[in-house]
Amino acid sequence: MKRLKKLLALLLCLAVMLALPCGAWAAAPTPFGVSVRIEGGGSRTVRAFEDLYPGNLYLSLNDLSKLLSGTAAQFRFEYNASGQYFSVTRGREAVASEEDGAIGPRLAPAELELAPYNLYVDGTMRRYYTYRSGNRDMYMNLTDLQLMLDLTAERPDRVNVVLDPLRPFEPDLKQLEEEGFFDATNAVVLGDADTGEILFYRDGRRSFPIASVSKLMSWLLISEAAARGEIGMNDSVRITEEAERISDGPDGTYALRFKAGSYAPLRELVEVMLLASSNEAAVTLAAHTAGSSDAFVERMNARAKELGLSTARFYTPNGLPSYSSSAVSAKRQNSMSAMDLFALCSYLLANERDILSITSRQLGSMKTLNYSTYNTNPMVFNVPGVTGLKTGSTNRAGYCLTVSMPVTRGGETHDVVLVLLGAETATLRNQAAEILLRWARDYYAGHDFRPAA
DSSP: OHHHHHHHHHHHHHHHHHHSOHHHHOSOOOOEEEEEEETTSOEEEEEEEEOSSTTOEEEEHHHHHHHHTTSTTOEEEEEETTTTEEEEEETSOOOOOTTSSSOOOOOOGGGOOOBOOOEEETTEEEOOOEEEETTTEEEEEHHHHHHHHTOEEEEEETTEEEEETTSOOOOOHHHHHHTTGGGGSSEEEEEETTTOOEEEEESTTSEEEOGGGGHHHHHHHHHHHHHTTSSOTTOEEEOOHHHHHHHTSTTSOTTOOOOTTOEEEHHHHHHHHHHSOOHHHHHHHHHHHHSSHHHHHHHHHHHHHHTTOTTOBOSOSSOOOEEOSSSSOOEEOOEEEHHHHHHHHHHHHHHOGGGHHHHTOSEEEETTTTEEEEOSOTHHHHSTTOOEEEEEEETTTEEEEEEEEEEEETTEEEEEEEEEEEESSHHHHHHHHHHHHHHHHHHHHHSOOOOOO
16 A cells, blocks of 8 residues: 555656646756847857746857858867867858758757866867757857857847857946846956056955865965975875865865875975865865964964955865854854955965966876866966966855956056956856956056056
8 A cells, every 4th residue: 555655646746747847847948049140141040048047048159150151250160079079260161060950959958067068269278168969069158159259249139149240249347237247246356466456346345255265375374384494395295184084075176086194295285276176185285284274274364364354264274164063063164355355366476476387277287196187267268368366166155266367558567366256156257257357458458557546
């Protein structure tokens, strides 16, 4: 009788699921046709879908390549089977493919993971979050398309898009603010690290969780300890039990396992901490520098106070949450305001520029650790000249980013710093960061460097 009841309950659940609209339970959206028109030219139906919410539009690169062929924005879109990557080559005509013509069937759920799939633009790797349709096609967000191809798009309604290949992508920050583009973030500060001039500001004085951006302070303490001779960059560092526990858990670095009692060069641990955001490396370096993670955290808070970072509060060397030991445990996270982070980044650029030799790299290879990694900072890939600095994310912190980018005006070079905290998604964080960095570069192309007001 119990088995019969379980079977009936299962059948009832299946019946309810089948009765629901597909969007209520199925992960796979259905592509639909969007009419994409070239300003002053032709049009074509392009496969597209809206991710989660109306307006969040993703378009087929394969279809766009056909549409733009013969225009100023033409590009060839291909898949390299031997290298297992997609490529976009601007200035070349599209190639015919079996994907031409029809709107495709429902995309399989397995093909819809949002990830920075390998994409090369004119031979240079880019790190945009896209949806991949097997080895046949890639769907890219409309904002990222404008950034990648440097053209302007307009969307008069849900099923129409107008592209202008002759008009470079130059977003209006005031208009974006009015439309609520930055509402999906906690705080944004963009400014000149050398003069202190602030170009863009959003809630920069309030403290927010900063996740792995905390590792910038960890780097500062490690570098200063090395300068005092307390540790050496060529030290062989013992992996701690705390690092092994993290390595075996959900916050461990992918494909990199730390074994307590083994040893690794300090230089490689620093690189994997900054490039791959290794939480294990951070606690290992903390123990090597100060004797324990707790002692290191005390130094982090003391150093922040010395630097005048009044909103800074650290609980861990790596930015992971920390639980208090009370019966009703509090979940605590490292936090700081965007303005204080701007000040910290400015201090690093003025006094600890060796960090840029690591954070400016797209790829890292740690021979002793037998590990290779991409830099977690997508701006190093997508914006020419970016030199750092650090990303971070937890459920509470959202997606955070600090970026440094040198800008030259009249033979004088200054570092522009962007701090962005609490973006709802990695895609939104990356889009906002690239837009702001491009705007800053354009701004200083026509304005002299000025001191802070």
